[in-house]
Amino acid sequence: MQSKNILITINNLDDLKVYEKLGNVSYVYPLKDFCVGMPNTFLISEIVTPAYLFINRILDNAAIDALKEILKKLPANIKGIIFDDLGVLELLQELDLKLERILYLSHFNTNLESIKIYLEYVDSVIVPFDITKEEAAYIINNLKDKLTVLVLGYLPAMYSRRLLLDNYSKFYNLAKTNPLVITNNKQQFLVSENAYGTVFYHLPLYKALDLFDFPCRYYFINTAFLSSQEVISLLEGKSSIPTARGFLEIPTIYKLRGENDA
Numbered sequence: 001m002q003s004k005n006i007l008i009t010i011n012n013l014d015d016l017k018v019y020e021k022l023g024n025v026s027y028v029y030p031l032k033d034f035c036v037g038m039p040n041t042f043l044i045s046e047i048v049t050p051a052y053l054f055i056n057r058i059l060d061n062a063a064i065d066a067l068k069e070i071l072k073k074l075p076a077n078i079k080g081i082i083f084d085d086l087g088v089l090e091l092l093q094e095l096d097l098k099l100e101r102i103l104y105l106s107h108f109n110t111n112l113e114s115i116k117i118y119l120e121y122v123d124s125v126i127v128p129f130d131i132t133k134e135e136a137a138y139i140i141n142n143l144k145d146k147l148t149v150l151v152l153g154y155l156p157a158m159y160s161r162r163l164l165l166d167n168y169s170k171f172y173n174l175a176k177t178n179p180l181v182i183t184n185n186k187q188q189f190l191v192s193e194n195a196y197g198t199v200f201y202h203l204p205l206y207k208a209l210d211l212f213d214f215p216c217r218y219y220f221i222n223t224a225f226l227s228s229q230e231v232i233s234l235l236e237g238k239s240s241i242p243t244a245r246g247f248l249e250i251p252t253i254y255k256l257r258g259e260n261d262a
């Protein structure tokens with residue numbers, strides 16, 4: 001693992017020294033006011049290392065305008081941006097910023113051709129977690145070092161701009177718990193809310209360290225709701241935290257029953 005190019009999100013500045021042992025690691029900072037589902041976020045002024053910004057909000061006009069002002073004054077230590085909203089791409093092009101652009105469209109870009117198109121505009125695409133390992137291998141082996149894979153982290157199932165935990169606690173007159181673990185049809189979710197919306201994460205934790213064997217540009221670790229020691233233990237195979245592999249062995253294409261099917 002020492003020779004791998006790892007992108008890892010930061011929850012606390014104290015994490016930096018812990019993650020140094022991973023070797024060739026680049027730090028990813030969730031940007032304050034531009035993220036959902038992240039326990040801690042950072043102002044640009046708090047980022048003291050060479051770093052990537054993480055932006056996963058759906059942005060409205062006001063947010064785009066605010067982000068534009070931030071991008072105009074970026075310090076030299078910001079190397080790139082991992083983003084979801086394509087409005088960020090428009091800003092980068094408008095401002096002619098020479099930052100590395102990594103696109104992270106959850107639940108999209110599930111085929112080779114769509115990823116090829118996006119790679120005309122960005123430097124890397126994070127392969128979605130909604131496909132099998134075999135499908136991911138086909139895409140990665142065709143595009144190799146242009147792609148990034150998620151190897152560890154909670155998988156987002158859905159994101160709403162509504163404040164669902166707030167609404168739930170008010171409707172039922174309950175004390176608000178955030179984050180909250182819920183169960184629906186035997187499937188558990190970790191639900192996290194901030195002022196910009198609510199994210200449902202699949203439980204248990206996604207872990208697919210065998211994806212380090214793929215020839216990718218980067219290997220992404222999202223440490224949201226994990227301590228740095230838990231992350232290291234998971235990577236070393238010493239953790240008792242329950243884990244799963246998402247859809248890597250579960251095809252999500254099903255044949256619908258027709259009128260003539262038994």
